[in-house]
Amino acid sequence: MSINPLSNGNCNGRIANADSRRGFLQQASAGFGWLALNGLFAQRAAAASIPQHAPCAKNIIFCFMDGGPSHVDTFDPKPMLKQHEGKPIGKIGEVDAKRSQRSSDDRVWFGSPWAFHQRGESGLWISDLFPRIATVADRLCVVRSMVGELPLHGQQNLLLHTGRILGQAPSLGAWVSYGLGTENRNLPGYLVLNNDWVPNGGLENFGSSFLPASHQATMMRAKGEPVDNIKPGDTPAVQRRQLALAAEQGRSFAAHSSDALAIEGAIANYETAFLMQSTVPEVADIDGETEQTRRLYGLDSTDEHQRFYATQALRARRLVEAGVRFVEITCPSFDSNNSPWDQHGHLKRNHEKNAQITDQSVAALIIDLEQRGLLDETIVFWAGEMGRTPHTSKISETSGRDHHVGCYSLFMAGGGFKPGVTYGETDEFGISVISNPLDIHDIHATILHQLGLDHTQLTYRHAGRDFRLTDVHGRVIREILA
């Protein structure tokens, strides 16, 4: 009888703690994508990971603009919209109908309520919606030619995060955690700085799906206990005593167990967990930051939501410094809207509100990282899940824009992306891409590339095939790399 090498040693698919991973993988290596081995071998010591190629960046901070900020009001100026404001969109808009939520009937062009200016030495176009981000224009690599798949939040969110409109696949952050591991054993590899907000598409946006659950995001909230279960339930002395007893008991159990490694792994995890109880709040605690830094991020704001966002942005920097590979920041929901940037109505009022909440902190993050010499090794990735229609149903004070996936904008800063450039072009009304269209797989591939990971090699076997973040798509966009 032959024993299948694939299943050899694979007891319940268990991956024990880092110590036993090596032993486990020695037996079961063929079951994993090769690259993941590197990540899994990347143990607790800092920078022990063995990426596929020399990386440019070590970390990524993803500022997720949930709901779809309007491209024609932020990074993609369209003077034609103002000129034709109120006029029916006619034939030009029809190309939009296929993907847009609305038909082209009864739609009129809607000029941006904000003026656009060229900023910095690069002359990058940014609207007055983002006065602070405008000050770091020379650091941004703006892509204007993103194309999505379906103008619906759930689908686009999952596409942005997991590379599939259906989800059912690991999040970008989970892949990075899987591929690179964490540099700090007392911190998770993938953190989402959130405030108990479940975005459309659900927590799956931050999930590990078929990857081991240890790669799913740990959520850190802006107010209250930063991370679930991080607050010790008893004094350190009592906990120490309890853990000593549990460990002692566990070790005698391990001695009688056929899988001592797993048991010892579980015991070791308690040690880590115990330390996390102090490490995580320490990293999350921004009180020790200088007044100057706190003001830079906007922590002195009178607006609660802006303070939430500033808190999270500043924490993101601290987490990156502490060795977390992937940090995502979600937008606070300031009203009962389905998602923060989703302005079907009241574009002016509520886009301004969202901008006020996020603009200063995002800019501060870039400035702060740069001042600390971290920007080169940290990708700041700013993106929503889609853009918004350049047209509306009627021009009024309360006009809004609907979902748009024919084109939209996003940007990267730092991490080896070309600074002060825009890439890709849309037509004069901001309906479609006319040059260099990209989809999210291209962005994913490029980000992974900067982190030293080849998106075609970072795979995991599941349901009969080797899955990767970019599925069968994606290419590294070298034109936007420095």
Place this chain on the structure above:
Amino acid sequence: MDPLGWSLHRVFYVWLTLWVTGQGLATDLISEATGTVADAQTLAFFESKIRPLLEKKCIECHGRHKQEGGLRLDSQPGWRQGGNRGPALVPGKPAESLLIKAVQYVDIDIQMPPEDRLGADDVALLETWIQQGAFDPRTDVAPASNLAATEWAKAFQKRLAWWSLQPLRKFHPPDVKITEGTLEPVDRFICRSLNDVRLEPASPAEPEILLRRLAFVLTGLPPTPHQRIAFLENWKTNPTTAYETLVDRFLASPFFGERFARHWMDAVRYTDTYGYEWDNPAKGSWEYRDYLIRAFNQDIGFDQLLREQLAGDLLPSPRIDREREINESLIGPAFYHLGEHRHGSSLMFNGIHQDMVNNKIEAFSEAFLATTVACARCHDHKLEAVSQRDYYSLAAVFMTPRWTSRVVDLPGKHDIAIIKLQKLRAQIQREMASRWLSVVSEAGAFLPKILSRANSVKELSEVTIDDVLYPLTLLTKGNTDIEKRWIDFAAEWRQARAKRIEANSEFQILADFRKPIFPDGWVWEGDGIKHGYVVDGTPLIALEGDLIVARLLPSGFHTNALSSKLPGSLRSPPQGSIARKIASVQLAGGEFGGHLVVDGNAFQNETIGFLNSPEPTWISFADTPLKNGVTQVTIELTTASLNPNFPPRTGLAKGLAHTDLGYDKRSWLSITGIVAHEKAETPQRTLQHLTTLFEGVLPRTEDEAVQRVRGWLMATVRRWCLGKSEEGDLLVLQWILANDLLPNVADAGTPLATLLAEYRAVEQGIAHAHTVNSMDERGSAKVRYPLNVRGNVDVLGEWVSPDFLSMFAGRNNVSESRGSGRLELAESLLQPSHPLTSRVYSNRIWQWIFGTGIVASPDDFGHLGAIPSHPELLDYLAQELIHGGWSTKRLVRRLVLSQTFRQSGLVSPLAREIDPGNRLLHHYSTRRLEAEAIRDSLLSVSGTLNPALFGHPIDPPRVAEDSKKRLFAGPVDGHGRRSLYLKMSIMEPPKFLAGFNLPDLKLPTGRRDMTNDPTQALMMLNDPFVKAMSQHWAEQLIHQPDSSSGGRIATMFIRAFGREPDRSESARWSIALTELTPEGCQNVMTDALAWERLAHVFFNSPEFIYYH
């Protein structure tokens, strides 16, 4: 070929030739097939630049052997004809040529070559080539080589040889020499494999170890101290019978069904919600969960379960639970509905049904066949004998039935109550008739009220000819020439009536509700419809308040005619098969009775409208143009209980609280007319009710006129009382009733009051319907489903009819079915000769018992799956399963009675070296509890477990709620209910369970991950639930009359670990207790905190969540 383009092309060449000749540079060349002329330079350009470029970058996928997208670029006719998107290039016009667009990567949907993008130079070459006319001498088309097909056929045949597709073979359990004990056949297979590598099984496990193992494996709960004592007692007498008794006891425990139902729920990706933006509740999902629990507890054969899940709605004799009065089989197809349902409909966005069908195919093929059919959505399977066409033929099977809600209550469940209600209604009607008859016999009846009502009209314009009051208002306003007014009025009426009758003749009446029948092809469901037909004037009995009769009903179907608890729905045939462009239905309804426009068999549909009026209104449904692969649109009229999408996403049902999940709701709907027509108008009233008013001599005075009106009203009432109502009377009666002209209150002590009370009591006693999202194939035509070229929903290929995978061709009758073929599909899977069904399921059982399957990848028996460790044993078990009537318990019993199961967890150094993964089963592996078992153990050990079975899902605890997404926080201990009752919300699954590897709720997961990470330690350390359980346990302990702390620690060991502590452990825990006791404590035995701390350590000890 485009003739115009072609001629331009020629002109261009002529010009080019002339120009070239004029320069005297080259000899003309004539391309034979086309007659085009080119010079040597053009030819050289093609041969040196273009041909190599095409060969290198394009031909591999667009040549003889492969024609991706139907396109060939290896000949001129090839690109002229083009592929699915039309000609590949337009000579002379690079900008209009698809080829150029593709290589420029301007369109996100078409970027070629897909991997190795052309450089700018190469693109420029192609542009030049096309600009100059796309000269191409390659006129010979290599015979449209069918190589792709041939190769597929070859590959297919080869793949059929895969082990899992071979017939089951018969193996006798090998002879194995053993020194002691008896061996089950299973053991013989295992021992032989061990012997082959010179290994021995481990020694038998100690009774306590065995008890704990068996308890977790069969019930998912730790053994209770009582079970332990009893078992150890029996063991002393006779270990064999003690163990057998224990096995049978656990198999008979209701916890067994919960445990095994949850296993199967993993395989079919069970959820309570539908995910995406709104996380809508999945109607009746929990009924399916309870159905599984009952089925495993009752040991319903897996053959029956398979049949029911695939085609439970089609079974000629469904499985009936007499006690619960439900049709169990009808719940099975809820299997299809699990998983994510998309927001938006197929007609709004392309891709909706395609993506959802993909998820269904994935779940079906992995759960039952361990085959990854979903991989063939975009192309023939890369590894398995599954073609792309196979995928779409299966999609056609699943898309043929309507995915909708069904009543799973037994037909006739409420018949006794219904007959009572009908009788009572008739009695009440008779009583009312005699009462009202006496009223209209009184002199002067009605008169004052008629006049006062008429006088209350301030403006004549308030009233129209449709109002019953209309004749009176005409008479009382101004007082001259009554006779003329009456004549004018009659004329006005006649004219209006004629006009309306004329207009109404445009309508084709599809249903004449003077009889209780629906038009052909309309399918109904539910007691509300079944008993809902009434003739004009039937009273609707008021269910509360002072009134007796709430309304008089027009003829038609009223789901609430007897009780608004009765469900009802009516579904139209596909719009295209209804005559005329528009179908209009006269509807009334309330309490979220409504209508849906269903495109295809859309799973989640937001084209939903609710009715909120007792007044019948015509609602029109115009034919919807089909697109996006949608083959039909139907109209569904339904009460909330039978609405498959109820409650809809928050905000769509006005007035429905977000917390209202649609359980046990009253809801109603009336259907009183169905017509078809071309123009947008709807039928009008014909003013029939006035006919009798104008019969007889002309009134000459106001008094005569008023008397005439009064007489008209009274005659109408009289006719109703005598059961002789005429058309149009109802409107008048309704007015009389609404205006309080007739007594409608039951005075206490009267027979009417008794009847009314009785009616209401009987109605109260009717239970709300059990409804589940299931399948309905009645009235469904076979669907042909379009193959999506390369999986692209915008590029349609062949339309494929329902069929099963070609690897099983000739072994099923799916394609011959007159319907979807689901029942035929199920039956073919249950053929004893089927190579996969019994293997796949018996492998699952093996895995549930031993932790790892004989095939370690339970959802994938294909080329990327694992190879069976004991193929002969697998076949043996598969056949045993079939012979045992597909009984789960029978097979489970055999496995847990085997010596293999009863081995200890001790592993010898040799075994560890030879087979470190224990694939040969030389000991029982150490296993970590699944998430549910961890939480359930905490409940059980702490004494918090509530053993109730079944019911609505329970919200897990949450830090923050989101009412718009219906994410509500539940109690920290979930009311002590077992974990499988926690709400499995796709949007945010229960966190505690997710932390311990609850699978992704959208993926079929036959085998769970068992990760081991610090966040789990954090949960066990600090989660409020674990803390609460520690407190609860301590609270109980301090009230126990234990004599010593050592004794108490021993009872804690028994509860938490199923064993007593040894001496060193006793010492260890006693010391710890002292150190964990708060300072200043007087009596440790009653100090809750000390014991809570200790309890907490039990929960945080690995032994609590591992067993072996």
